Amino acid sequence: MKRRILLGGTIAVAMLGLASGAGAQQPPIKIGMSMPQTGGLAGGGKASLLGIEIWRDDVNARGGLLGRKVELVVYDDKSSASETPAIYSKLLDVDKVDLLFAPYATVPTAPIMPLVKQRGLLLMGNFSFQVNSKVGHDMWFNNAPWGPADSWAGAFLDLGQKAGGKTVALLAADQEFAQNLALTAREVAKKRNMSVVFDQAYPPNTVEFSGIIRALKAAKPDIVYVASYPPDSAGILRAVNEIGIGDDVKIFGGGMVGLQFASVMGNLGSLLNGVVNYNSWLPEQSMYYEGTKAFFETYAKRAVEAKVDPLGYYLAPFGYASGQLVEQAIKATGSLDQKAIAKYLHDHEIKTIVGPIAFSADGEWKETATLMAQFRGVVDKDIEQFRKPGKQVILFPERLKSGDLISPFEAARK
């Protein structure tokens, strides 16, 4: 009897040793992605990547996934849609990565959708808007809180309508993301019986917006919905400040990318006041979940070293959440089988530092958590002010709300 136990123990110890030995030699789990690190989207791309890297370091500190270390394989896509198909082919065929994360933003992501669908691969999306609506890939998951397609424009136009707005002006950049936003805004406006009195697309690389804003002002809209990309958002707000937009305007903003980034917010300062814009995470009380605070403490330290967005609210925590999503799915299914991971993500609600995430069939969040927030009491040349609550008051959604809309726009700017 005694001997048998001893034998059993020895075998167990030997097996354990074997297992751990095998673990040490096992290759890392490779997660491949491209990320805009130069070009117009680089500011966001770098912050997003830092969020993902913090997750990688955390998960490796906890012993990795399935006993294997996690390694990121990252290439710069220069913010360009023409770079990504080649990069993702290389990730799959040369680097032989185990999982794919999408690059930050809609424009670089759109061209890789056919590739992942053809090959039946899981793609963890990174703040794209509606890239899967026409592709219909059932293994796409977006880390961004957009939710159903029309909830973004719907939230903004509803706020405007409640403030007494009847007419809408649409100003959108002439590219994939902004045009998608404008499209849903047109549909929502139609459903709400609001008339669109100004509807223009401006080309990328527009340097001066005074002329466009003058034309927009002449249309005398109540609601101004702007869908712009980072290089343009600052130019538009400056022109609005100089040319004026008229006293009729109840609410201004909506889909301006860039106003979430510390450098742009710091540059614009008081010009931001009154603008109601979408966001994903803000330091308001309703936004803290398990791990959120600790994440931002680490982020703030590492952002200085990495010369990226010192605040990092918009993208970085969602990069971390992407990691948490696959981490929990891989742990629960005990494998790297992409179909099994996708099924798990479809079937379960997963707790992350940006709140619980549940996916609908199209891979978007079941319920929107896109914030509409109004800038208030912002002063010039101070990035630190944005760490305090109350600078961007959350108006929507109801469950995360931290204040009410101040309208009209001109009154809110003071």
Place this chain on the structure above:
Amino acid sequence: MFSFDLLLNAVVLGVLLGCFYAAVSLGLSVSFGLLDVPHVAHPAFLVMASYGVFFLNDRYDIDPLLAGLLITPLLFLFGLGAYRFYYETFEKRGSDAGVRGIAFLFGIAFIIEVLIILQFGVDQRSVSASYIGKAWRIGEMRIPFRLLVAFAVASALTILLTLYMSRTFMGRAIRAVAQDQEALRLMGANPVRIKQWAFGIATAVLGIAGALLIIVAPVDPTLDRAYIGRTFCVVVMAGLGSMTGTLVAAIILGVAETIVLTLFGASWAPAISFAMLLGVLAVRPQGLFGRRS
């Protein structure tokens, strides 16, 4: 929906926008127009100058225009060095230097982009000054002060460069080298040194033009790509090497863009510059103000 008010506004804004285009193109008018250097790195030099202005404004709180003047001598020296390097490695070797020269200058542009990213990061940068973000009201019309600065800078640069080219010995020598290098050599002058000097001047004016660029709109390290087409369009349309021509061509372009944008829709605005360029080249191949060769 046509209103006279809106049209007038578009014309005024267009003139100012044109002045801005002129200011950022004048250096190219010297380097490409007079010296035949296919200077595709011109906008990269411009963006580099903007970052110099940003550095001085951000660190020492110096007014952007003054900062632009302060970095002008440095840019002049940089221009001298850049041309010497370009000459020794490419131009000297003769006939096919043109194409290789373009490739070389593209390379320089990329290197500058990367250096800016390493030093300043990828974020957008802008400067602060009392005249940024305010506008001058005339009745219903409002004119941003930023663009009035563009107007002043473009006019001053055009007048200065025109005077320099016509009144000074060096200026005339530069025009001579543009017309007939061999004749100059026979007179005992060294055309390479004159061209080097001219290239220095073409780069030096980017100090103030770079200040203007960052005053008008925020800059990021890859902004130069947006300006390659526009600046070359202005210079070619003007007729190579004409300073006043550059100003007039830029204003025509600015007005056309703004009118189209205000009355027909913003999507058509960029097509205008190239449609006009094609039109001008078809009717007057030497450009609006170019000399017949």
